[in-house]
Amino acid sequence: MIPVKAHIVKGLPVGSEIATCDNSGAKIIRIFSVKGSKTVKGRKPAAGIADMVLASVKRGRPDMRKQVVFAVIVRQKKEYRRPDGIRIKFEDNAAVVLKDEKGTPKGTLLKGPIAKEVTERYPGIAKIASIIV
Numbered sequence: 001m002i003p004v005k006a007h008i009v010k011g012l013p014v015g016s017e018i019a020t021c022d023n024s025g026a027k028i029i030r031i032f033s034v035k036g037s038k039t040v041k042g043r044k045p046a047a048g049i050a051d052m053v054l055a056s057v058k059r060g061r062p063d064m065r066k067q068v069v070f071a072v073i074v075r076q077k078k079e080y081r082r083p084d085g086i087r088i089k090f091e092d093n094a095a096v097v098l099k100d101e102k103g104t105p106k107g108t109l110l111k112g113p114i115a116k117e118v119t120e121r122y123p124g125i126a127k128i129a130s131i132i133v
Contacts, residue, residue, distance in 0.1 A: 001036065004117045010046035011078030012093060017058060021074065022107030024097040025061035029071055032056060047073050049080060050117045052103075053095070069106075070098040072122055074114045088115070088133065096125055 012018065017030045033054040037045040047053050055071050057064045074096050079089035090113070097106045103122040110125070113133040119126035126132070 002121045004050050004121060006049075006080055006082045006088075006117055008048035008050065008080045008117065009078050010048040010051075011076045012048065012073060013044045013046040015044070016047075016093070018073075018093040018095050020060075020071070020097055021094040021111045022096050022105060023109045024106035025064040026057040026059075026067075026069065026097050028057075028059040029055035029069065029095060029097070030058050031071075035070075048078075049073055049076055049115045050121045052098075052101075055095070070101060071095040072098060072103065072118060072125065074110075074118050074125070075112065090115075090133075 014031055017028055020026050031053045034045040034047045035052040039045050051073050053071050057067050075090035075094040077093055079087045081087050099106045104124045110129050113131040114129040116132055119132055
């Protein structure tokens with residue numbers, strides 16, 4: 001996995017329910033695992049911008065519901081710091097549902113802005129993003 005230059009604060013712990021910002025058919029997903037997370041004993045793993053998570057679909061199309069999907073966090077409310085000193089925070093938490101572990105998005109359209117850190121790590125998401133912040 002390509003490292004992210006910014007200091008990402010992990011603002012979404014396991015159990016968080018977040019909205020998706022694509023047209024994959026899932027509306028709300030619940031995070032149950034964070035890929036590659038290492039924590040202290042007793043601490044819940046948490047995800048931040050550009051982290052890949054395993055999630056279950058809670059609301060969406062009937063064929064998508066109750067499925068386990070890979071997703072990437074593209075927006076978070078908790079602010080994080082970029083190397084040039086700028087602090088970035090978004091209005092909502094959002095994720096993009098993926099087809100596979102490689103990072104190809106399931107949907108063909110992304111609504112709202114996408115963090116620059118995500119586009120550096122996942123070029124497939126960068127191709128279909130309309131706004132990159």
